[in-house]
Amino acid sequence: MKTGYHSLVAAAMAVLATFAGKAEALEVPKGQVVLTVRAPHLTHANVNGTAQFDLEMLEALAGRTATMETPWTDGKVSFSGPFLRGVLEAAGATGTALKVRALNDYAAEVPMEDAETLDTILATRMNGQAMSVRNKGPLFLIYPFDKDQNLFNEKYFSRSVWQIKEIEVSE
Amino acid sequence: MTLRAAPGSDVIRRVSKATAVLQVFAVVLLLGLAAIFVVIIQRYSTLQDGIRENALWSLYQLDRETRKLHEGVHVAIVEGDETNETWRLASQRYDILYSRMNIVQQGHFDRKLGGEQDTGPMLDEIDASILKLEPIFDEINRTGAISIDALRQVDAELDVLMGKTEGVLVYANTAVSADRAEARAALLSLQLKSAGLVGLLVVSVGCLIFLLTRQLRSVRAAGLSFERMARDLRGSYLAAEAGNRAKSQFMATMGHEIRTPLNAILGTAELMQLQPLPEKIDAGIGTIRRSGEALLSILNQVLDFARSEDGKLTVEVQPTSVVDVVTAAVDMLRDRAIENGNRIELEIPSPHRFPVVETDPTRLKQVLLNLISNAIKFTEGGTVTVRLEERLNLGGARLHFEVIDTGIGIDEEGIRKLYQPFSQVDASINRRFGGTGLGLAISKEIVERLGGTVGVSSKKGVGSRFWFELPVIETTSLPAPAAVATIGPLPTLRVLLVEDNRVNQQVAAGFLKHLGQNVDLANDGFEAVEMAAKNDYDVILMDMQMPNMDGVEASTRIRAMSGPRSQTPIIAITANASEDDRKRCATAGMNGFQSKPISVEKLRGVIQSIAPTGLPAPVDDGLPAMNEPSFEARRQEIAEVLGEDGFAELLAHFFDDAAMLVAALEKAAQSGDGATRDRLLHTLKGAASNVGFQMLADECQDMRQRPLTVETVTEIQSMIDDCRRRLAA
Structure with a gap:
């Protein structure tokens, strides 16, 4: 029930985000670029055929705050940031699979369903603080472990990439 | 017969025990399996708890990031590159290493990585080494510039760090491998254990199946043997029953064979008594008749018992006046009671709530006669009380009959033997009192057939009380009493008598001729059919059992003829008056039924029932109406046989005898000789009733109970004179 409510709210936000994305073309980031989205066809590309985001742009998108335990942190931690699907829509990226790449060039394959059906967020803040690279920043792909215990296993741990710098969408 | 089932049941018992043991064993095994399963589940749940970032992977990443940083720094030093790009790259590499350290x-x-040794101190050293670099990188970040010197410093530190991270990685790999091997071994041992248990379980289930199969086979064998036994038993039972049937059939045949000559004897005796005979011979013939009748009654009892054993004792219920039946039974035995010096008393409730009930009057009378005659037999100079009560119980109204005597009584052991077939209280009873010992058994059977119960209480030397109770089945209608046969001159009919036995032929023909009938004789069914076709008869008296063609077959053929002769009334005459016989007679189209032995009275009844209606009224013979009816009846009866002259002669004899008897009585009254007095009165009574002077006979009987005086003798004399006067008038 609760989950249903949440997904309803999320869907509503996604729709709003879509309208927002369409209303204004993706602006050129003013601050330091923290995320680059690449795709064969990118409708809202802003820099050299890619969609680049600074922290401010990401935090302007619809998202959620989730409190949970993870294998990589001590105790309960709250993560907040935009929904992954919101980010992809803002970039105008469509496809079936994502390759999420970290600063150390570690990359994980993430299916598009994880973005569409799960409330995955690109966390920008941990416990309200922006995350430094030393502290797994700047972006951390967080699965909704708080909503669905079944996600709490190695399959999703390996997709939970931190120190994200780039998302590559494939058809 | 062998009991083949016994070994089978033994096997079943043994197998059942083994099965029970195996079942317990299987349950224990299942519990063991469940325990192992619980252990495995616990293992998995700890594994689940332990879900965390792969430690080995983290340490590998730590080592890798250290090497990357070292590589970057080393290349920068070699190339002498102090550009912005270098410091940004190095700084980021350090940040990543830092984050790896955090993990x-x-x-x-x-920290134990599943092994024994704690990697904590090693990790702390690595941490300390990385933190040592922190001020350098902080400085680089702050100034936005990098110097080769600083890079050399970092490089030196990283050389040491690399050794450490590699050491941890190698250790971790060893520990994790060992842990994995151990876990695999533990799991294998659990699997082996459970496999062992499963194996045992399979074996025990196999044993169970084997045992159950054996058990089933034994059960089937036992069932078959029971079936065989049942079949054998049924065969034996049928054989026994066939034997019993043969015995019953034999008894019935013998009964018939005995009854036929007996009927001839009785009939001949009756026929002879119809003639005027010298007194001595008459008395002898009387003895023959009485003995014959006694023999017939015993024979009937035996046949009744044979029928009751065969389950063929029939009762035929109809609306019955119980009081009439009881009164008739008592009246029949009153003379015998008096002969034994007993008083017989009848107590009947008045008014009757149930004057008419549904029961079998003939059988009821049979039971009463049996009980009353027993009471009379075993009592001398006492009282026999016959009592009828109507009792209202919870179960409904019941008629309670009691016969109480003041006779010899029965002790407790004797009471137990009562109502058993062939039993008399003791052998001496039989010698003293005679009897078949079947009467009570038959009575009990009859009462039970009528839905009642019997009982007895007695005290030796004091008397006995036999009782029985019948349920009241109320009915309202009493069938119209059979028209009382009017005593009058019989019409002369043409009678065809069908009888194979020559003596019976003679007797019956003699009776019929005395009744003024024209008799033709047929020796069997064939002759009967032939004669009935040729001549007009008013009635055919048909014996049932005959050689060549029996009565039923002959009747069927006669009814199948054409013409009015086919409708000649046929009356069956038979010794076995069973219900079956009656039905067969009715089916064959016979009109009536008469049981043997045949007597004049029975034949008279038959002739009267057949006689066409509208007979001429009895002719008035001119005798004064003053004469009592019993005399008139008797006169006619005798006159029919002996003729009017014969009757007159008889009367003359009577008056002569009476004069002599009265003279002797006078003498006895004077001398006070009681025994002679009683004998004389008895003789006079008999003689008086013989010629129909019933009032005189009753008076004589009455006087036997009173002291004899000269006055009473005078009284008798005057009564005799009255009779004579009336005749003369």
Whole structure:
């Protein structure tokens, strides 16, 4: 029930985000670029055929705050940031699979369903603080472990990439 | 017969025991399996708890990031590159290394890596080394510039760090491998254990199946043997029953064979008594008749018992006046009671709530006669009380009959033997009192057939009380009493008598001729059919059992003829008056039924029932109406046989005898000789009733109970004179 409510709210936000994305073309980031989205066809590309985001742009998108335990942190931690699907829509990226790449060039394959059906967020803040690279920043792909215990296993741990710098969408 | 089932049941018992043991064993095994399963589940749940970032992977990443940083720094030093790009790259590499360090230092990182040794101190050293670099990189970040010197410093530190991270990685790999091997071994042992248990379980289930199969086979064998036994038993039972049937059939045949000559004897005796005979011979013939009748009654009892054993004792219920039946039974035995010096008393409730009930009057009378005659037999100079009560119980109204005597009584052991077939209280009873010992058994059977119960209480030397109770089945209608046969001159009919036995032929023909009938004789069914076709008869008296063609067959053929002769009334005459016989007679189209032995009275009844209606009224013979009816009846009866002259002669004899008897009585009254007095009165009574002077006979009987005086003798004399006067008038 609760989950249903949440997904309803999320869907509503996604729709709003879509309208927002369409209303204004993706602006050129003013601050330091923290995320680059690449795709064969990118409708809202802003820099050299890619969609680049600074922290401010990401935090302007619809998202959620989730409190949970993870294998990589001590105790309960709250993560907040935009929904992954919101980010992809803002970039105008469509496809079936994502390759999420970290600063150390570690990359994980993430299916598009994880973005569409799960409330995955690109966390920008941990416990309200922006995350430094030393502290797994700047972006951390967080699965909704708080909503669905079944996600709490190695399959999703390996997709939970931190120190994200780039998302590559494939058809 | 062998009991083949016994070994089978033994096998079943043994197998059942083994089955029970195996079942317990299987349950224990299942419990063991469940325990192992619980252990495995616990293992998995700890594994689940332990879900965390792969420690080995983290340490590998730590080592890798250290090497990357070292590589970057080393290349920068070699190339002497101090550009912005260099410091940014180096700084980021350091940040990543730093974050990697954080992962292995955080709370739930398994520092033992499943092994024995704690990697904590090694990790702390690595942490310290990395933190030592922190001020350098902080400085680089702050100034936005990098110097080769600083890089050399970092390089030197990283050389040491690389050794450490590699050491941890190697150790971790060893520990994790060992842990994995151990876990595999533990799991294998659990699997082996459970496999062992499963194996045992399979074996025990196999044993169970084997045993159950054996058990089933035994059960089937036992069932078959029971079936065989049942079949054998049924065969034996049928054989026994066939034997019993043969015995019953034999008894019935013998009964018939005995009854036929007996009927001839009785009939001949009756026929002879119809003639005027010298007194001595008459008395002898009387004895023959009485003995014959006694023999017939015993024979009937035996046949009744044979029928009751065969389950063929029939009762035929009809609306019955119980009081009439009881009164008739008592009246029949009153003379015998008096002969034994007993008083017989009848107590009947008045008014009757149930004057008419549904029961079998003939059988009821049979039971009463049996009980009353027993009471009379075993009582001398006492009282026999016959009592009828109507009792209202919870179960409904019941008629309670009691016969109480003041006779010899029965002790407790004797009471137990009562109502048993062939039993008399003791052998001496039989010698003293005679009897078949079947009467009570038959009575009990009859009462039970009528839905009642019997009982007895007695005290030796004091008397006995036999009782029985019948349920009251109320009915309202009493069938119209059979028209009382009017005593009058019989019409002369043409009678065809069908009888194979020559003596019976003679007797019956003699009776019929005395009744003024024209008799033709047929020796069997064939002759009967032939004669009935040729001549007009008013009635055919048909014996049932005959050689060549029996009565039923002959009747069927006669009814199948054409013409009015086919409708000649046929009356069956038979010794076995069973219900079956009656039905067969009715089916064959016979009109009536008469049981043997045949007597004049029975034949008279038959002739009267057949006689066409509208007979001429009895002719008035001119005798004064003053004469009592019993005399008139008797006169006619005798006159029919002996003729009017014969009757007159008889009367003359009577008056002569009476004069002599009265004279002797006078003498006895004077001398006070009681025994002679009683004998004389008895003789006079008999003689008086013989010629129909019933009032005189009753008076004589009455006087036997009173003291004899000269006055009473005078009284008798005057009564005799009255009779004579009336005749003369």
